[in-house]
Amino acid sequence: MTAPIMVHLDAWRVWQHAQRLSLVTITERIRVVALFGAEMDVEPARSCDGDIVGWLHSHPEWSDSTVTTYHSYLSSWFKWLQVTDRREDNPMMKVGTPHYPDRQPRPVSDDDVVRLLSTRMWRSTRVMILLALLAGLRVSEIARVRGEDVDAGAGVLWVKGKGRKVRSIPLHPTLIEAASTMPAKGYWFPMRGHPHTPMHGKSVSDVVSRTMRRAEVPGTPHCLRHWYATTLLDDGADLRTVQELMRHKTIQSTAVYTKVPDARRKSAVARLDPLRSVTGAEHRVYVPSAVGTS
Known part of the structure; x- marks a missing residue:
């Protein structure tokens, strides 16, 4: 044939x-x-x-x-x-159009972050992980980071993301410290034997994934980006701010990456008061008796 x-x-x-x-x-x-x-x-x-x-x-x-x-x-x-x-x-x-599956955020846990950062690894690998955790970078963006992209004085990192759009991200103090250990010019993670060519994003993913497996941390490198968004939200950042930091076009995209913590959901429900318009002694929630009929 x-x-x-x-x-x-x-x-x-x-x-x-x-x-x-x-x-x-x-x-x-x-x-x-x-x-x-x-x-x-x-x-x-x-x-x-x-x-x-x-x-x-x-x-x-x-x-x-x-x-x-x-x-x-x-x-x-x-x-x-x-x-x-x-x-x-x-x-x-x-x-026709297939049903797009609902995606759920899969952030690594706080304990897993500690376990991962406590694991021995190459300095370059640690910087890759910090860029995902503290700047929310995708593996393809991590691969292309250059010394020229860091403005330590202004405290920002310039990132070329999807659609070749360049955005600035505030640098976490730990990343400013990490940047001082990396080349001031050129790619931070060049392809072996080709200093002027960045690693492939897949290679960055493989490096970080191996370290996560060795640390017995479940998930993928992208779950580190999920942690970034989820933790920002949990620490009080509004969704619009998280959208800007994640560099998403729409707020709906950001919502996929952010998981509302169980404690916050329970607290929100506990604050519900069906008699909130009532004042004084009459203000109490009616609880039906466990005995008798309605």
């Missing part, structure tokens, strides 16, 4: 580079579209809605999150084909 021809994929790759999308995003999109064509034995540019539905249905082992992500990649592919006049219709219009 002849393998299907992957028409237009190279042109789509070039177009995405011109849009300044990240290399990771471009590579993953191309991989998924090519996988779709190979597994369904169709030319992706000429496939129909039945091919797409059949492919997604053929992988029951995929999580809802994976299906949603792959669906978005295919949507981007067919939208590009249509916009660039390579195809008249968009089969994704007939496929």
